[in-house]
Amino acid sequence: NFRNYGLTSIESKAKIVAEVVKHSLTSHMVNGVMDNRKIFLEQIGTLEDIDDIWLVRSPTVIEQYGKGLNNEELRDEIDQKVLDTATEQKVVNENLFGASNFRITIPYISSSKGAINCIECHTSKEGDVLGAISISMTMDDVKQVGINTVGNTAIIALILTILILYIINKVLNPFLTLFDSIKSVMKRAHKGEYSTRLEKTNSKEGEEVSQWINSFLDKLENTLNNIEKEISVFLSKKSTVSQDPLINVNDAVANLSCVYKFRKTIEHDEKIEDIYKRISYVLEHKLHIEHFNILEADKISNEIKVICEKDLHCNPHECCRANRTNTITNSCQFDEICDKLKVKDVEYLCIPYTISHDLDIIITMTAKDKEELNHLREQIPIIDDYINTAKPEIVTKKLMHILEKSARTDGLTGLFNRKFLEESVQTIVAQSKRNNIKYGILMIDIDYFKMVNDTYGH
Numbered sequence: 139n140f141r142n143y144g145l146t147s148i149e150s151k152a153k154i155v156a157e158v159v160k161h162s163l164t165s166h167m168v169n170g171v172m173d174n175r176k177i178f179l180e181q182i183g184t185l186e187d188i189d190d191i192w193l194v195r196s197p198t199v200i201e202q203y204g205k206g207l208n209n210e211e212l213r214d215e216i217d218q219k220v221l222d223t224a225t226e227q228k229v230v231n232e233n234l235f236g237a238s239n240f241r242i243t244i245p246y247i248s249s250s251k252g253a254i255n256c257i258e259c260h261t262s263k264e265g266d267v268l269g270a271i272s273i274s275m276t277m278d279d280v281k282q283v284g285i286n287t288v289g290n291t292a293i294i295a296l297i298l299t300i301l302i303l304y305i306i307n308k309v310l311n312p313f314l315t316l317f318d319s320i321k322s323v324m325k326r327a328h329k330g331e332y333s334t335r336l337e338k339t340n341s342k343e344g345e346e347v348s349q350w351i352n353s354f355l356d357k358l359e360n361t362l363n364n365i366e367k368e369i370s371v372f373l374s375k376k377s378t379v380s381q382d383p384l385i386n387v388n389d390a391v392a393n394l395s396c397v398y399k400f401r402k403t404i405e406h407d408e409k410i411e412d413i414y415k416r417i418s419y420v421l422e423h424k425l426h427i428e429h430f431n432i433l434e435a436d437k438i439s440n441e442i443k444v445i446c447e448k449d450l451h452c453n454p455h456e457c458c459r460a461n462r463t464n465t466i467t468n469s470c471q472f473d474e475i476c477d478k479l480k481v482k483d484v485e486y487l488c489i490p491y492t493i494s495h496d497l498d499i500i501i502t503m504t505a506k507d508k509e510e511l512n513h514l515r516e517q518i519p520i521i522d523d524y525i526n527t528a529k530p531e532i533v534t535k536k537l538m539h540i541l542e543k544s545a546r547t548d549g550l551t552g553l554f555n556r557k558f559l560e561e562s563v564q565t566i567v568a569q570s571k572r573n574n575i576k577y578g579i580l581m582i583d584i585d586y587f588k589m590v591n592d593t594y595g596h
Contacts, residue, residue: 144280145230148187148240152273155182155191156244159271163193164254176207189239190274196221196267202260213272220245220270230277238277245270312341316348323351330382332359362387369394374522393520396424401527410535411445413528418446420524425517427503435461435490435498442500451481451504460488460500466518470511485511489518491525494533499525550594 159182166172183191193210194217195203205211212218216227220243229241246269248262249255260268319336326334332355336348362383369390400420404413414432421427432446433454442454442461452458459476460467467476467488479486485505493499501521505511546558554562570577 144277144284145240148275148277148280149228149242151187152240152242152275153244155185155188155273156242156271158182159191159193160246161254167259187275187279188273189276190272192272194221194243194270194272196269198262198266199260199268210269216241216243217270217272221267224265224267232277232281238281239274240277241272241274243270243272312339312344315339316341316344319348320351323355327355330384332362332383359383366390372523373397374519374526393523397523397527400524401531404528404531407531407535410532410539413531413535414445417524417528421501421521425520427514427517429504431502433458433461433500433502435500437496437498449504450502451484451486452476452478452502453480454478454500454502458488458500460490460502461498464490464492464498466490468511468515470508487511487514489521491522491529493529494536497532497536499532501525550591 159179162178163172163175166175166178179191179193182188192213193206194212195206195210200206212221216229220227224245224247226242226244228243230238231241232238245267248257248260248264248266248268250257250264256262256268257264262268316336316339319339323334323336326332335352335355339345339348365387366383369387372394373390400416404416407413407416417432418430421430429449429451430446431444431448431450431454434443434445435441435458436443442458444450444454454461456478458478467486469475469485469487476486476488485508486502487505488500488502491499491501503514505514546554546561548555566577569575
């Protein structure tokens with residue numbers, strides 16, 4: 139751009155000089171002093187930045203006025219081309235470390251228009267080439283100005299670049315540092331580590347952002363710890379399923395919600411059998427345990443009753459090991475640890491639960507291999523939560539059953555008493571009539587039975 143500007147400036151200056159020479163030569167001709175044009179041309183040649191200047195006459199002018207002065211002769215092909223084509227020609231000779239110049243050759247065209255009528259003095263037609271002027275001008279000054287301008291611009295640009303980089307570094311560096319710190323903290327938080335905090339920055343705004351994020355992380359970490367601590371009161375202790383406390387808390391809350399719903403459901407069940415059905419549903423559908431049994435052990439009578447039977451692989455009536463030791467019986471502990479197993483090549487897990495001082499529950503589970511058995515072992519804490527939740531309701535339902543039984547039977551003989559008869563006679567009579575069944579009432583009096591009551595109790 140600087141080069142084009144310099145060439146345009148030199149070309150404009152050369153055209154001005156050519157126009158001045160043209161008008162001066164015309165004045166010389168009009169005033170009859172054409173022979174003095176040599177002095178004029180020499181003075182023009184001494185102007186600043188002009189290396190050389192010469193005139194070229196066309197054949198028409200030479201034929202009319204002669205060849206003219208020595209410096210008015212044809213010098214090269216460029217002069218000839220301008221005379222032949224009537225178009226100006228420009229030649230630029232540039233050297234980076236040497237002299238540079240610009241040459242322009244401008245034709246003088248014959249014209250009868252304007253203030254000067256060329257045809258009055260020359261035997262020519264409109265548009266004929268009367269001659270040409272060639273001006274050679276140095277470009278060193280323009281080139282030096284361009285070089286200086288480019289150099290100064292480059293220095294200014296470099297200084298501005300350094301200044302901008304310094305300002306950017308001064309202003310943005312704290313935020314970039316903060317961004318890197320946030321990235322590092324968020325990466326750790328994504329992995330479940332919420333103890334890392336942002337580093338301090340030198341900027342006021344960055345420090346505020348750091349405090350906000352650190353405060354949020356503190357609240358998050360404390361909240362997670364408190365929730366986990368509070369939930370642990372209601373749920374059995376178990377190993378974490380993830381390194382992320384947030385996921386563990388979410389799973390714990392979900393388990394607590396399920397246990398709470400289970401509790402609210404069994405509170406409204408009428409019979410203890412309904413509670414056992416709920417427990418079976420949890421084992422099968424929520425924990426996805428296929429082969430299991432629920433046993434009820436009476437500590438007073440030492441009797442074991444199968445409550446829920448699904449592929450019973452052992453004979454629990456012959457002194458159940460889990461019930462006798464009150465510890466978990468695991469087939470991985472020792473080969474054939476339980477001799478009551480009826481089926482070989484199967485893994486098993488028996489978990490005893492103390493419901494009350496006279497009642498135990500044993501949950502037996504079987505697996506086809508050790509991998510499935512490990513899955514069963516992982517479910518033990520969840521099973522504990524449901525059984526512990528069901529304990530009060532099982533005890534309540536058992537007590538209600540005992541009270542109802544004692545109210546309707548004789549404590550000494552175990553026979554139904556008069557209260558049972560009063561409650562049931564109407565139902566029995568209605569069923570008999572409906573089914574057309576005959577019935578009778580038998581009353582028996584035992585002599586001296588008072589002595590038995592007095593001896594063994596009423």
